[in-house]
Amino acid sequence: MTDIVVVFHSGYGHTQRVAQSVADGADAPLLQIDADGNLPSGGWELLAAADAIIMGSPTYMGGVSWQFKKFADASSKVWFVQGWRGKLFAGFTNSSGMNGDKDATLTYLWHFASQHGGLWVPLGIPPSHDKAARRDSLNYVGGYAGLLTTSPTDASPAEMAKGDLETAFAFGEEVARVAALRR
Numbered sequence: 001m002t003d004i005v006v007v008f009h010s011g012y013g014h015t016q017r018v019a020q021s022v023a024d025g026a027d028a029p030l031l032q033i034d035a036d037g038n039l040p041s042g043g044w045e046l047l048a049a050a051d052a053i054i055m056g057s058p059t060y061m062g063g064v065s066w067q068f069k070k071f072a073d074a075s076s077k078v079w080f081v082q083g084w085r086g087k088l089f090a091g092f093t094n095s096s097g098m099n100g101d102k103d104a105t106l107t108y109l110w111h112f113a114s115q116h117g118g119l120w121v122p123l124g125i126p127p128s129h130d131k132a133a134r135r136d137s138l139n140y141v142g143g144y145a146g147l148l149t150t151s152p153t154d155a156s157p158a159e160m161a162k163g164d165l166e167t168a169f170a171f172g173e174e175v176a177r178v179a180a181l182r183r
């Protein structure tokens, strides 16, 4: 049994749907950063006990949400004692633009994991980038370093692309597979 935790923030529910699919794939609990940028009670303890931490944030103005950043800054207490050193980390982000500067968010998550001495797990799912690719194909958004998903500005969380959610599930499974290799 490997302990994986999915920690995320979502302002309007889209990233939350993605996080749920990732958690389902990884068979992991969800830890939601609230609207004030705080973890629920017991959250820090759950993260301390985890072998792998999967992080998610919407892309807001080309980066993580301020609530996620507040969580990241609060984790400096853990950083001081290198409490998360050697854990596995992985990341995902959702935004409305197909590109939307999601890569800046993912790069931030990778830097954050690296500051904690973490080991990064990439998406591990090939992109669908040939002529046969459709919006609902696996990894249509085409990330490598982490999971990238897209929801149009006028789409509700219920309208998240099926392929993106399936990619999220497969990403969760992939992190679980990699985590199990270390056991």
Ligand SMILES: Cc1cc2nc3c(=O)[nH]c(=O)nc-3n(C[C@H](O)[C@H](O)[C@H](O)COP(=O)(O)O)c2cc1C
Pocket: 009, 010, 011, 012, 013, 014, 015, 016, 058, 059, 060, 061, 062, 063, 094, 095, 096, 097, 098, 099, 100, 101, 102, 151, 153
């Ligand atoms: C303050 C703010 C900034 C945003 N900045 C970006 C952006 O830089 N790139 C982009 O593609 N979409 C951007 N969006 C759109 C969100 O990424 C998109 O609505 C996403 O689904 C929100 O996720 P959430 O429902 O989990 O909060 C922004 C939305 C908000 C509210």
